[in-house]
Amino acid sequence: MIKFIIRRLLIAIPTILLTITIIFFGLRILPGDPAVAMLGPEASPEAVEALREQMGLNEPLIQQYLAFLMDIVQGDFGDSLISGQSVSTQLFTNFPNTLLLAFTSIFFGCLIGIPLGIVSARKRDTVPDSSIRIVALLGISVPPFLFGIFMILIFSLMFPIFPSMGTGEGFWGQLYHLLLPSITLGLILSAALIRFTRSSMLDEINREYIRTARAKGVPEKLVIYKHVLRNSLIPVVTMIGLYITSLLSGAVLIETIFTRPGLGTLAIDAITNRDFPVLQGCLVLFTLVVQIVNLLVDISYSFIDPKIRPS
């Protein structure tokens, strides 16, 4: 078991390194001078040159890359070009907000998605099943920002139940402000979850051992909840883990729509201001989170599912 975890960790490290490398060279090798991009086309050549010097752009690429890696290992992402604040500080003040949004969305997503998926699978090819499937299909086809607008329109403007922007004051205020964004994102996640739970359940229901259990006279409820559900939820857990990438993309958009501070708004601001160090920091943090979540999923998987545990 410990061997497996160590091995998995050793696999994760090169992947993370590779991703960081892609980000670094992606932002640098592409044509276009970041200094010009930041200062705008009207900037004087002296100003561009000064900025290049300041950003270390005049060093050889490999040297820049190594310096960049060393800085990351020390948790140093440089300073924002706009506010002059350290990027790591900005990341750490904004990250908890995004994390909170992500977690509450997963909570709502599971709360809605998994039960509906089970119902859909159990009542296969009936009216409830069809309606659930149509709703789920809509859910995976609507871009998060559009869905966010619909939610604001309905729950903030037509029926002013929830606030449409900001984070709120105090615990209850914050929770109140968090509710609509996380339900929005959670509903999108639940659409994917419904589809996945349903097909995973149907896969399992058709297995021989389920037929055997039924033939033995095990009550249908017990068959579903003890045998089918347990085995079909394993892939669902993985799917939630893999969905973290889309969830983060969704969070970026939802944060923008609801004007909530977070990694998403930070990244978008960085893009509009051409603030390269901040954008770079956001991207690196995103990939780290994705990799860590994948790692956790794999490890938890090996606890749940003895089949993949290495001998």
Place this chain on the structure above:
Amino acid sequence: MEPTVKKANYYFPEKEKRKRKSPEWEAFKKNKLGVASLVILIIFCLIAIFAPMLMPYDPLAQDMLNRLAGPSADHWLGVDPNGRDILSRIILGSRTSLIVGFGAVLVSSLIGFGIGMIAGYKGGRLDDIVMRFLDSIMSIPLLLFGVMVVVALNSSMLTLIIAIGIGLVPGCARVARGSTMELKEKEFIKSAISMGASDIRILLTHILPNITGALLVISTLHMTTVIMVEASLSFLGVGIQPPTPTWGNMIQDGFNFVRDQPGIAIYPGIALIIVSVSFNVLGDAIRDAVDPHIKKQRN
């Protein structure tokens, strides 16, 4: 060389070369939802192609007097904050969505299927390295990947197509790799090897025709992804720049006036949803038609 067992039954009911009826197409035709979505998508493609003839107004012309006007007989879907006819803009915007959609899917398919098939067929170290590399790309959210490339280069349509296309390569490669690995163990592949067929011949004539179904499914589903990402980028202001209408930047224009005139954001949103739902339904329908495993479940 006479056949060994031979009776005088020289009837040749199928002597003429018959065109093979594809069982997949037959199965697809029975799926009403799938056919309906295909029809809708063809209509949208026609709208995009003949957009200049169909637009009632010049989508860039500003009529400031009618600014923010609701739907009327003159302007069926109303007028946007800059006094431009919304219907005309939606019609022209369909071009952006579909061109970026087909373009990016084409890019990702050409690269991704190639890489995936070779990695799956060759296996071993090459496979390990390629998949590790693709996993790394995959862990960058597609939206941010698009943002990164567009910011570093520019926000032309071609950049968008390439950026989103490359972002989808890992997904394509995974599907192609998985199907190839499954097929590689089949005996007809081994038989082709023992006849002396080259790797390229095996990949193109033996593996590709047998995995086109799976590849078509992922490409169709990717259309939705591309259209959604393109709209999201436009919405964030890093996609194709105004005044060129795209559904994404139209929704953004409308978002600022959502209290006064929600239609400005909603109508292009509905067009977007219709197209992306249709691609998803079509993808599901193709999957059902080509995957006998799922077909069995239905019965």
Place this chain on the structure above:
Amino acid sequence: MAQNDMNNTLLKVKDLKKHYPIKKGILGGEIGAIKAVDGVSFEVKRGETFSIVGESGCGKTTTGMCLNNLIEPTSGEIYFNDKQVSFRQKKDFQEVRKNMQVIFQDPYSSLNPKHSIQRIISEPLVINKMGTKSEIEDRVQSLIRLVGLDSYHLNRYPHELSGGQKQRVGIARALALNPDLIICDEPVSALDVSIQSQILNLFEELQEKFNLTYIFISHDLSVVEHISDRVAVMYLGKIVEQGTREEIFNDPKHPYTQALLSSVPVAKPKSKNNRTRIVLEGDPPSPQNPPSGCHFHERCPVKIEACKKAYPDMREVNNLHKVACHLVSENLSITTQ
């Protein structure tokens, strides 16, 4: 049938090995190997049918696949037509492969479902550029008749044919290149018994017509008895006994062969020379960790002390019959009954 060129050796295999490494640990270090094929040697003469029999997992299919490099052997030498085949040089074995076609077990997966029968049979000809388009078409026409199908079958697709018909197509495809040797990997096991005999008869007819050589891999002893000239019995990656069909079936020496033969149902159960049923206990041991000494000794009903210590050498009983068993080496009589 092959008496006149009995001495003409077509294929010679020397000490063929295929070991699959087992990797373990954080760095994936090699900790052992599964010895699927572990030092197999035999000779096949032109025009004969040489069968390899054994339980599933004994390495008989791996041996067959190693012969034309569908599985790359770990070590060993293969001589085809007195020329050594080098598996490192692609050109070298491509040439040999043309003369060494394979017929597979599962007719359902051995034909490309997206290709018409016409295309399947012409594929080897097209790949090896054997003639013009019309020449190839003529050749395909004659091949399809040769295996007892009609020309209208050529426009069909594999899913429209029955299992037996598919296997006939597989045979036509294997014959297309005029090979000297055909490796038949359980070619009839997936077919109904009634179809089996038709296909076996087809094999024999074709052999007579074209002086073909077969390597026939099977677990079905009654099929092997029907078709073989010579037989090799494999157990856990090694050949334990080999000889002519008569020697193996009438006078088996190795206790494992005796046990195998005793499991075959007999037509006349009450006849005199009925074999007594020998029931082996336990499963074949893992090829990753074979027992010391003779691999068979744990299950052998007549084992002696020597069996636990050393693997027995291959001894000639007579010039038609070889066996690897200590009891034979020490001239003890083997009667498992």
